[in-house]
Amino acid sequence: MKNIAVLGSTGSIGTQTLDIVREYNNLIKVTALAAGSNIELLEKQVREFLPSIVCVYNEEKAIQLQKNIKDLSVKVVTGMDGLIECATEQASDTVVTAMVGMIGIRPTMEAIKAGKNIALANKETLVTAGHIIMPLIKEKNVALLPVDSEHSAIFQSLNGEDKKQADKILLTASGGPFRGRKTQELKEIQPKDALNHPNWAMGQKITIDSATMVNKGLEVMEAAWLFDVSLEQIQVVVHPQSVIHSMVEYIDGSIIAQMGVPDMKLPIQYALFYPCRKPLSNSERVDFTKLKQLTFEEPDIETFYGLKLGYEAGRLGGSMPTVYNAANEWVVAEFLRGKLPFLAIPELIGEAMSHHKLIVNPTLNEILNTEQQTYDFVRELSKSI
């Protein structure tokens, strides 16, 4: 029996994680759940999975939930302390970090320190604090299992191989809904256009990140940390069908690829049961003869220069990836609210990066300060747009 804590249980990855737990309830048990504020769904999850502890980040909502589930013997906690309590809950062996944003860093660090394996679905953790997280993972000798489909594919393509013989990572990208368009054609993009992803059903923020290719910029940085390669060893290949989820090229020119239908349950389940595989229910299989073809293109990094900025942030390292991530996070939220245009996303990321004074080896506090300063900077700057 595997015991897991699910942080971010009401989001896209969280609910799909619980779908898998529901199916394999003879193999996995949920010991902790955490969400931001969606206590309606969270209450249902608590009643179904009966964790011993549940966190609602929003304090008011936490109090409300506590009232609503007073018939159950479930401890309700709140805030960062509560999140950390869930992340380190004694009975769990694996923590699924599926919350969105840099809020995920501290609970992830504490979970590692408590000897938990990490099923990593929070991009910001490695992007902004990879230099702190990776040594900790090594020191505590815990497993770091990527849940992102691309990173899971790379992880699977490295199975049984000597990682030192990996020459290059071929990170595939769908290209998003605006693939093929030029800058001029992106000016009038509305949130509803950008939320219409061709292949993947995902959360709103990541769907916008996919449309700007900032998502790929974050993934490149994450892959560099996860697989201990330089940014120059990571090549983004646009592959609109999203069948090849990513590939690894070895020193002999041999390429190992992982493919599958675009279903996030596949990488989630893989991370939960690794190194075992289990049948994936209600999922189609890839049928190559129906598929007919897989196509490939170079990414258009002039139009989607959010990706180029991602490489730049990764190369500079230190606090720069935090600036890249925080600027993007803030502007995307404003775009979704209809307050800023689509093209403001890469523009303000670029501005924030060029105005930032790099901290080479930032502490966690410096990272969090950089995040706040970046929010303030782009907020101020956005007024002039």
Add this chain to the structure above:
Amino acid sequence: MKNIAVLGSTGSIGTQTLDIVREYNNLIKVTALAAGSNIELLEKQVREFLPSIVCVYNEEKAIQLQKNIKDLSVKVVTGMDGLIECATEQASDTVVTAMVGMIGIRPTMEAIKAGKNIALANKETLVTAGHIIMPLIKEKNVALLPVDSEHSAIFQSLNGEDKKQADKILLTASGGPFRGRKTQELKEIQPKDALNHPNWAMGQKITIDSATMVNKGLEVMEAAWLFDVSLEQIQVVVHPQSVIHSMVEYIDGSIIAQMGVPDMKLPIQYALFYPCRKPLSNSERVDFTKLKQLTFEEPDIETFYGLKLGYEAGRLGGSMPTVYNAANEWVVAEFLRGKLPFLAIPELIGEAMSHHKLIVNPTLNEILNTEQQTYDFVRELSKSI
């Protein structure tokens, strides 16, 4: 330092194996060479690689070679006994079985009995005697490393995985030079047309086998033995670019594929250095953005029904794969000599199979007798074409 015996050293696989030895002569040494009759090339190889023993299958040619290299202290042997002496030569740890035809079975068996690892490039060994070879491999606990590009790809796609979780093997096929044609259009095919393979530079016999898809029939049977799967678990997918060399689909729907440029040195080198990879010199890399697309089709098993017969032979098992292989071998040789038409190949295989009285669990002698009887049968039958 690895010591290898190369059986079939003057053929396509043999010479490419020696190219690799030449490049990595600090890591591999050749202790034995064997060829059929091409003593001009064999002499050059002996002078370059200085094995301790060399076999020329043809006795007359062996005597000639012995005269030509009397300045060297290399033992020259001949015939099946000589071939076995090379296969079991004490200093070698790996035997590369690159001879064409069922002549490869006995030396391979003796090499396994002598505790040698096998780099298997002789299809007939497993196709006709898999039921004898596989238990022997297990008993002697030696490695059986496939050299064929498809089987190497499957082997690589199983790296680090639990083989019991493999659901299906997706064996790719280029479709050969006549892909898309119908039976009527194959009537007038000449050897020179069939020898013009779109992707791979290979020996003559295997190139014809690729044009008829009998090659794929043999590979299906070989894969079933190598990877312990049923024929129903092996699906042939036509993939004209030959970039994906084959794939494995797991129980979760995840597919692991191995890709590369079509260069036989890649799987040969992989088998020689397994589990290490080494840089492959003078070889291009796959460039997905130049490649633009990979396409897939169902095989046309009505036109290329040699493949269908291969599945049938494999399902029946016993001595039937020997009939399939021997009939094909004989008719292809006649086709290459201009004596029989292209379409006689599947036709005579089918006739030979339907006239054969199945031996369920044939001994090696029964296999060799079946081969001879099949030769006699198709020779006789071909007179009526």
